[in-house]
Amino acid sequence: MTLLDTELAPGAEPARKVPLRGRQTWRRLRADRPAMAGLAIVASMIVVALAAPLLCALEGQDPTTFHSGLLDSARGGVPHGAFGGMSGDHWLGVEPGTGRDVFARVVHGARVSLAVALGATVLELLVGIAIGLGAGLGGRRADAVLSRLIELSLAFPPFLLALALMAIVPQSVPRPLLLACVLTAVNWGSVARVTRNQAMALRGRDHVAAARLSGARPARIAVREILPGLAAPLLVLAALKVPANMISEAGLSFLGAGVRPPTPSWGQMLSTATTWFRTDPAYVIIPGALLFTTLLACTLLADGVRRAVDPRWNGRS
Amino acid sequence: MRMRPTVLLGAVLLAAASGTVACSGSGSGSASSAFDPQNCQGGTLTVLNQGGLNEFDPARLYTSGGGALPTLVYRTLTTRQRVPGEPGTRPVPDLATDLGTPSDNARTWKYTLKDGLKFSDGTPITAADVKYGIERSFSPDLPGGAPYLHDWLIGGADYKGPYTGGELKSIETPDARTIIFRLRRPHGDFPYLATATQFAPVPRAKDTGVKYKNAPVSSGPYTVEKYEQGRKLILARNPHWSRAVDTQRLACPDRIEVTSGLDKTVINQRLVSGTGADAKAITTDTTVGPEQLARLDGDRRLAGRVARGVFGETKYLAFDPTRKPFDDVRVRQAFAYAINRQSVVNAVGGTALASPATTFLPEDKAFGHRPHDHFPAGAAGNPAKARELLAQAGHPNGLTAELTFPNTDAGGYGPKVAAAVQDALKQAGITVRQQPLGEEDYRTITGKPATQPPLTLQSWGADWPAGGPFLIPIFDGRQILRDGGNFNLAQLDDPAVNREIDAISRLTDLDRAAPRWGALDAEIAKKALLVPLYHPRTVVLYGKDVKNAYIDRWRGWYDVSMVSVR
Numbered sequence: 106m107t108l109l110d111t112e113l114a115p116g117a118e119p120a121r122k123v124p125l126r127g128r129q130t131w132r133r134l135r136a137d138r139p140a141m142a143g144l145a146i147v148a149s150m151i152v153v154a155l156a157a158p159l160l161c162a163l164e165g166q167d168p169t170t171f172h173s174g175l176l177d178s179a180r181g182g183v184p185h186g187a188f189g190g191m192s193g194d195h196w197l198g199v200e201p202g203t204g205r206d207v208f209a210r211v212v213h214g215a216r217v218s219l220a221v222a223l224g225a226t227v228l229e230l231l232v233g234i235a236i237g238l239g240a241g242l243g244g245r246r247a248d249a250v251l252s253r254l255i256e257l258s259l260a261f262p263p264f265l266l267a268l269a270l271m272a273i274v275p276q277s278v279p280r281p282l283l284l285a286c287v288l289t290a291v292n293w294g295s296v297a298r299v300t301r302n303q304a305m306a307l308r309g310r311d312h313v314a315a316a317r318l319s320g321a322r323p324a325r326i327a328v329r330e331i332l333p334g335l336a337a338p339l340l341v342l343a344a345l346k347v348p349a350n351m352i353s354e355a356g357l358s359f360l361g362a363g364v365r366p367p368t369p370s371w372g373q374m375l376s377t378a379t380t381w382f383r384t385d386p387a388y389v390i391i392p393g394a395l396l397f398t399t400l401l402a403c404t405l406l407a408d409g410v411r412r413a414v415d416p417r418w419n420g421r422s
Numbered sequence: 423m424r425m426r427p428t429v430l431l432g433a434v435l436l437a438a439a440s441g442t443v444a445c446s447g448s449g450s451g452s453a454s455s456a457f458d459p460q461n462c463q464g465g466t467l468t469v470l471n472q473g474g475l476n477e478f479d480p481a482r483l484y485t486s487g488g489g490a491l492p493t494l495v496y497r498t499l500t501t502r503q504r505v506p507g508e509p510g511t512r513p514v515p516d517l518a519t520d521l522g523t524p525s526d527n528a529r530t531w532k533y534t535l536k537d538g539l540k541f542s543d544g545t546p547i548t549a550a551d552v553k554y555g556i557e558r559s560f561s562p563d564l565p566g567g568a569p570y571l572h573d574w575l576i577g578g579a580d581y582k583g584p585y586t587g588g589e590l591k592s593i594e595t596p597d598a599r600t601i602i603f604r605l606r607r608p609h610g611d612f613p614y615l616a617t618a619t620q621f622a623p624v625p626r627a628k629d630t631g632v633k634y635k636n637a638p639v640s641s642g643p644y645t646v647e648k649y650e651q652g653r654k655l656i657l658a659r660n661p662h663w664s665r666a667v668d669t670q671r672l673a674c675p676d677r678i679e680v681t682s683g684l685d686k687t688v689i690n691q692r693l694v695s696g697t698g699a700d701a702k703a704i705t706t707d708t709t710v711g712p713e714q715l716a717r718l719d720g721d722r723r724l725a726g727r728v729a730r731g732v733f734g735e736t737k738y739l740a741f742d743p744t745r746k747p748f749d750d751v752r753v754r755q756a757f758a759y760a761i762n763r764q765s766v767v768n769a770v771g772g773t774a775l776a777s778p779a780t781t782f783l784p785e786d787k788a789f790g791h792r793p794h795d796h797f798p799a800g801a802a803g804n805p806a807k808a809r810e811l812l813a814q815a816g817h818p819n820g821l822t823a824e825l826t827f828p829n830t831d832a833g834g835y836g837p838k839v840a841a842a843v844q845d846a847l848k849q850a851g852i853t854v855r856q857q858p859l860g861e862e863d864y865r866t867i868t869g870k871p872a873t874q875p876p877l878t879l880q881s882w883g884a885d886w887p888a889g890g891p892f893l894i895p896i897f898d899g900r901q902i903l904r905d906g907g908n909f910n911l912a913q914l915d916d917p918a919v920n921r922e923i924d925a926i927s928r929l930t931d932l933d934r935a936a937p938r939w940g941a942l943d944a945e946i947a948k949k950a951l952l953v954p955l956y957h958p959r960t961v962v963l964y965g966k967d968v969k970n971a972y973i974d975r976w977r978g979w980y981d982v983s984m985v986s987v988r
Contacts, residue, residue: 171845173765173802180719181712181775182768201712202768203841276858365856367841380687384716 133413140409146402154215172204189387210369222351224285233296241304258294271362344407462986467675468703475682479635480619481559482566490706496622510975511788511887528608542640549595551623608928614886643673655680674986693963702987733978734784734884739953752815754950758797760808762846769838779954788887790936808850820851826875829858835879889939912951
């Protein structure tokens, strides 16, 4: 996540005065083939995640039932048969050691992955915009305080902080919600900074001055005059945040700080797979490939959005 | 003891296999000559471990039969017999001339020390040193050893060790070579207890209290050259030890270097590749993982470097029958019927590393094991029968239970086993909520009846290969410890059971005692106070230049005192 953040931050920071024009942007995006491929993949992932119970019913399996009979117990519990025990009953085979259905687990894992990634992104935007607007429009003193706060949040190593936060919160808090909140807590800084800088740049514009002179209250100015001008950079930022959050979730689950078993998650599956990668390669390839494809698709889409919003962007900011 | 103690322990099944595995060729050319005990000395043995070096004070070590590494430094009154196969479950004299002379109905045990015994500093070992070593283990500053001495010796319960409490009168040393123990009750298996490191001599003049572990005075074949807690132990030869005064230990390597704190996968990968010093490496606490198990099928060279055995140990599901809904025997029986041992075994690495258990006693004659299965669940559970019992008990729509377990899989009864149990019970309409606890808290919380959760995953291992230390702490009504350290989780206090335990304890003929322990186990099992899940097995690799790595049947692991790297 840090990687994507730092890559983006300098590009979005110098306030580009590009208003978001919906129809035009969509047209440009549609002409962008890699972005459209990314969009198609992301959309189908969302459909799969939403339809997970339906797909499992179609396959006739669920993500938690053990099938110990399908495992070769004498060889440590690897699935019988080729490719991790793929069959008509178990489309992507079964999990080594437990015999749980891999297809059911990956489609349910997609729910966790996407819900946490999207949820954290939305929360980060809300928190970041609120603090960023406060800093950008709230006067010198508010700016001084909030900007230091933003810098403080950006200075922390986000992953370590997230690990620590996940560890101290009681186990009774629902884990996906907690993950989204923790990722927000460590990642809102970049949104706030972009918002603040954009707001600073927009605040001197004529239409803002006109609104102020006509007696509009600050809140109204922020929402009606400043926010629309923020849409373009924030859209790009959000598009890049989604894959960053997804990989953070996978990382935290991989390290055992994410969702709790038996709730399936891709990161957790990859973590289990580390002891099986030689004897049951299918089990590491499936969640790995899914995570890779989804991340690639999100990133392609995000790049496309950035190009569509600002055609002059040449890839080096 | 119960859990795997500081140093890994064991007791075996496949004695025949281990004998042949022992010398089977390494294939690496240099060391392909057969093992010759008369000509095995030399070289440096490397030991690669995950844990186990947190303590090295003989008072604080909790070992079975003297342990893997402590027995190289500390000799004890008796010790395990260093031979493959069934005789390996027997104690033999070590510092003493015999296994002890019982009198007064096995309430008094008298030992005589061998002639010519010396510490590593050249001073002679006396009965007073043995007595002092035992007394130290009563000090509150040096906790951690097996609890038996406190319970068995007259005055042991109140004695606080030699630093503040003077001497313990129930241990008498009439002369330099004689030591007499006076016990509160008859204990026919005292010679087994005397294998523990608490029975190692400690010279009072050299005792530095809690710092003694850094530079202990050795009575065994090696001295401690360097000890770093939790990380490193280097052993070098003790010049005052020879095979003339010790018939049990071969002590082949000149030097032994133990590294602890390694990752399981790393240890196995290093043993498999065996480059450099790793060719002469073993491990005393790490079994193979699934990756190596799968390779053993096709790789005959690797298969020749594997030792297999069993340590007497049982992983089980424990109820608190004083709490609802487990006060109803039909509910407990329903759980027993519902359990799917096949999935539990798979969760811990498959049939090579675990065998399904229906008896609490391990499957070895030494424990008096008698096969029984009062609630036959078959390989994969009998959820229909379980539902029927639940309905009779007034739970026609199933019930919800909270399962508490340690949050790591290291002990073999953590999250993976809990998930398998959860799934099996789900088939019978029982909804299980998982409640993982940190390992530190786990012992404290489950060891106190007031805080004990109603349903927990547990483990019990053999302090010595006999039925007594397996059944007494778990089922003896007088062993319910309200203040903590309790293992009688069922809080069973049945006069008939207590009477039979006392009757068997009185026997000094252990071949007669064994079948009675087995019968008692089968009888108690009818009460469904716990559900045995599996008995772990040892499958362990050793380096390609390592010889005579046979599995001893007492500890279920190869005996480091017999291994050669020449």
